[in-house]
Amino acid sequence: MQERLEEFTARGIRIVAISVDPPEVAREHARKQGYTFTFLSDEKAEVIRRYDLLHENGKGEGIDISRPAEFLLDATGTVRWVNLTDNYRIRLQPDALFKVLDQLGLVWNLWRQLPSASAPE
């Protein structure tokens, strides 16, 4: 993802990564990999549970983790696209997302031109 970060930024997409990793682990990982996007730590898996993404015993040894999942939110906080892989080995490819973004881009631009854009609900 990092290699394509510029393309995300060019498309106006900010990446926020969430896992049960404590902040130190996430920081160390980001440093090693050179990741510059935002990492948030959900050590008690409260948000992960609320989003129904808890993979019980996913790490083994009785430790619960998050299943892989991606949500694209617009400026109103509304979910515009969801990706729930059915095999954690198979990860989201930036290109697949860019395709979606380019399709959604049209809709988004239209949406913003509408007078009721700020109140879609």
Added chain:
Amino acid sequence: MNRSWNLLAPAGFLLTLVAFLSYFIFFARYPFTRDFPWASLLLFAAGLGLVAVGLRRAFRQTERYRGKLSGTVLAVLSVLVTGLFLTYNFYLSAQLPASEGAPRVGQKAPDFTLPDTEGNQIALSALVAELGEQETAQDNKKRGLLLVFYRGYW
């Protein structure tokens, strides 16, 4: 008459071991060989093929080749290694929760506050609000947020 050592079975077994290890060491790093592990499957097929030929030779041409017992043991081990790989790749890694309650398209993403790597408490609503501000400022640079939930590193 001296019978030859039957090297095809051990070679095949080694190849299945290489196929197994190379996936985790090398092929899993690249989406092209990870999402569908075709390179590893080809290696496994080649390894099993060698074992099969070796075993056939040991049993069909007993006067020329050794290795009935060792060939059988290696064949069983090769099948086990291959089975382990297939189980991991196509069964275990697909054991994921249904996540039927996950936010759907069109729904508001539930708000939350979590610490970032520097220990700052970050609210999703605040991140989303930043997008909004940018938009009203006629700045098209920030129009969306990608929430990526990941398994974590350990």
